Amino acid sequence: MKILVCISNLPDTTTKIKLNSDSKSVDLSGVQWVINPWDELALTRAMELKEKSGGKIEKITVITVGDKIAEPTLRKALAVGADNAVRIDAIASDDYYVAAQIAEYVKKESFDLVMAGIESSDYNGSAVGGMLAEFLEFPSISSVSSVELEGDNFVMKRAIDGGTETVTTSLPAVAIVQKGIAIDPRIPAMRGIMMARKKPLTVEAPADIQAVSEFVNFEMPQPKPPVKMVDAENVGELFRLLHEEAKVL
Amino acid sequence: MIDFEFSEEQIMIQQAARDYAQRELIKDVIERDEKAEFPTEHIKNLAELGFLGMLVDEKWDGGGMDTVSYVLAIEEISKIDASVSVIMSVNNSLVCYGLEKYGNDEQREKYLKPLARGEKIGAFLLSEPEAGSDATKQRTIAEDKGDYYLVNGTKNWITNGNSASTYIVIAHTHPEKGHRGINAFIVEKNSPGISIGPHEKKMGMRSSDTHSVMFTDVKVPKENRIGEDGFGFKFAMKTLEGGRIGIASQALGIASGAFERALQYSQERKAFGTEIFNHQSIAFKLSDMAVKIENARNLCVKAAWLKDQGKPYGTASAMAKQYAADIAMEVTTEAVQILGGYGYVSEYHVERLMREAKLTQIYEGTSEVQKIIISRSLLK
Numbered sequence A: 001m002k003i004l005v006c007i008s009n010l011p012d013t014t015t016k017i018k019l020n021s022d023s024k025s026v027d028l029s030g031v032q033w034v035i036n037p038w039d040e041l042a043l044t045r046a047m048e049l050k051e052k053s054g055g056k057i058e059k060i061t062v063i064t065v066g067d068k069i070a071e072p073t074l075r076k077a078l079a080v081g082a083d084n085a086v087r088i089d090a091i092a093s094d095d096y097y098v099a100a101q102i103a104e105y106v107k108k109e110s111f112d113l114v115m116a117g118i119e120s121s122d123y124n125g126s127a128v129g130g131m132l133a134e135f136l137e138f139p140s141i142s143s144v145s146s147v148e149l150e151g152d153n154f155v156m157k158r159a160i161d162g163g164t165e166t167v168t169t170s171l172p173a174v175a176i177v178q179k180g181i182a183i184d185p186r187i188p189a190m191r192g193i194m195m196a197r198k199k200p201l202t203v204e205a206p207a208d209i210q211a212v213s214e215f216v217n218f219e220m221p222q223p224k225p226p227v228k229m230v231d232a233e234n235v236g237e238l239f240r241l242l243h244e245e246a247k248v249l
Numbered sequence B: 001m002i003d004f005e006f007s008e009e010q011i012m013i014q015q016a017a018r019d020y021a022q023r024e025l026i027k028d029v030i031e032r033d034e035k036a037e038f039p040t041e042h043i044k045n046l047a048e049l050g051f052l053g054m055l056v057d058e059k060w061d062g063g064g065m066d067t068v069s070y071v072l073a074i075e076e077i078s079k080i081d082a083s084v085s086v087i088m089s090v091n092n093s094l095v096c097y098g099l100e101k102y103g104n105d106e107q108r109e110k111y112l113k114p115l116a117r118g119e120k121i122g123a124f125l126l127s128e129p130e131a132g133s134d135a136t137k138q139r140t141i142a143e144d145k146g147d148y149y150l151v152n153g154t155k156n157w158i159t160n161g162n163s164a165s166t167y168i169v170i171a172h173t174h175p176e177k178g179h180r181g182i183n184a185f186i187v188e189k190n191s192p193g194i195s196i197g198p199h200e201k202k203m204g205m206r207s208s209d210t211h212s213v214m215f216t217d218v219k220v221p222k223e224n225r226i227g228e229d230g231f232g233f234k235f236a237m238k239t240l241e242g243g244r245i246g247i248a249s250q251a252l253g254i255a256s257g258a259f260e261r262a263l264q265y266s267q268e269r270k271a272f273g274t275e276i277f278n279h280q281s282i283a284f285k286l287s288d289m290a291v292k293i294e295n296a297r298n299l300c301v302k303a304a305w306l307k308d309q310g311k312p313y314g315t316a317s318a319m320a321k322q323y324a325a326d327i328a329m330e331v332t333t334e335a336v337q338i339l340g341g342y343g344y345v346s347e348y349h350v351e352r353l354m355r356e357a358k359l360t361q362i363y364e365g366t367s368e369v370q371k372i373i374i375s376r377s378l379l380k
Ligand SMILES: Cc1cc2nc3c(=O)[nH]c(=O)nc-3n(C[C@H](O)[C@H](O)[C@H](O)COP(=O)(O)OP(=O)(O)OC[C@H]3O[C@@H](n4cnc5c(N)ncnc54)[C@H](O)[C@@H]3O)c2cc1C
Pocket: B090, B123, B124, B125, B126, B127, B129, B130, B131, B132, B133, B134, B156, B157, B158, B159, B160, B202, B210, B359, B362, B363, B364, B365, B366, B367, B368, B369, B372
């Protein structure tokens, strides 16, 4: 069996975001790039599944749509343990574009399971996994918090309101994963870092697809106004402020 | 050509060390320090990640990484836990390095491989109750008995003294020849005649185990001598040249760990109506700390780079160690000052870092000894 893990390359989650003067794009100079945390957990789980599958899962591929800046992130995924990496050489202009590009690649290769993070923590689109399944006409399971391989089936658990749902699906399928899928992202070992040097990272030309949306404007959130302290004895004043200034009552 | 960029791989290793330290070591570092408890689980995990033998060639089951990566990794681990980084440093740069560089293939196969995989830990036994800075005054004797050596004597302050399985022991075979009569041996800790003193109660790095080790008629096979007869002193000095890069990086990490905490605190803590960073005397302290750390890092990386290039690095590593250790003491003391009362309690980490910093000025050659090495090199 083969698993494909979709990886998005994004600024470290602690980055202070600055906008460019046109307010249509983010200033990416000096940014430290990382694997999207959800994708990193998906990859970690894929590795765990492969390791305990007794050879049944033969290969884990990671894929990203991005320019050369994304390569260190892919090599990190290789160091963590993926067998090969693919970069579709294009700017990830919107979710539609990314999903469509990955779908074209999946059509050429065959995978039993495609894993995507529930969202990327830069633009938080939450759309690639679902769209990808649509483009491929694969079943998709969303909000997956656990995957096990049982026989030839992937058994997945989803958190639903007040409980857990267990599902299996025909393959190939797309699993859109969230919290719980793996405990901690795997730290690459020296051996993995060394082996990553020799693993294939292929660059594919993008398919002829157009993005369907574009960014018009970004706004930074307003800085938080200073806190007003109200004495515990002075409840009346608290209500007055909530009513007249905060206008929440 | 000068290039101050780290390679992608070096950054990956730095991040791996940082992730492990910030995610795992932080959880129980204070408790282990209080209880003086050896970090058994962490050492096992770090061994699996390959940090215990990261400098050793792949051929001998090591990580095959360069010394610059090693500096970055030790710095990250030491920001959180210098007890763990000293175990890593002794194993990598004193024990594995010496065996890889000066041992023969049989010794490498038998002893280096498990050490490089981190399945076993090593210790380096040079210091004695009466031979510290002046390591030529070895009283431990390894008498040549034909097909084996008979070792008698006492070693002091041995890091990993109890947790190690493999010892590198420095001892005199021909006292009449002075330092040319000294040998280095590989000794298995479970050899009959070895007894281990109690865990020393220390000021800092309390979760690394420091012991004295006594040898009474310990038989060491002839084939366990490293190098030619009389090579031991040179072996020890050469090995320590590289070890200093490890301890320098440890001091750097202790300093930068304390600095990061002080910098963050200074932007959160308010006094006299403003964050204390806005008081110039605090901002200037942080500025001075930042410059010292930057200098220390440059010295460490330069020494590591020279070693990786196969160039002489003895003076550079002495400079790195003396400077980084001395500024670690200064920076951690200032960090405690910036945190005020909070700095003095264990929960905020900086008091522990200050206690840890002190050791870096003492072991693997005191700051004074580094100055001896540096000043001698000035006249060459
Ligand atoms: C926690 C810990 C772990 C250690 N781990 C190890 C280990 O794993 N293996 C090992 O072999 N050793 C180890 N050591 C020993 C350490 O390397 C020695 O303590 C160190 O080399 C200093 O030796 P000393 O304590 O005998 O001090 P001394 O040599 O007696 O020095 C005392 C003071 O005199 C100064 N001094 C000495 N000679 C001169 C001089 N010529 N000019 C100016 N000043 C001088 C010194 O700098 C120092 O300030 C460890 C020590 C400690 C505390």
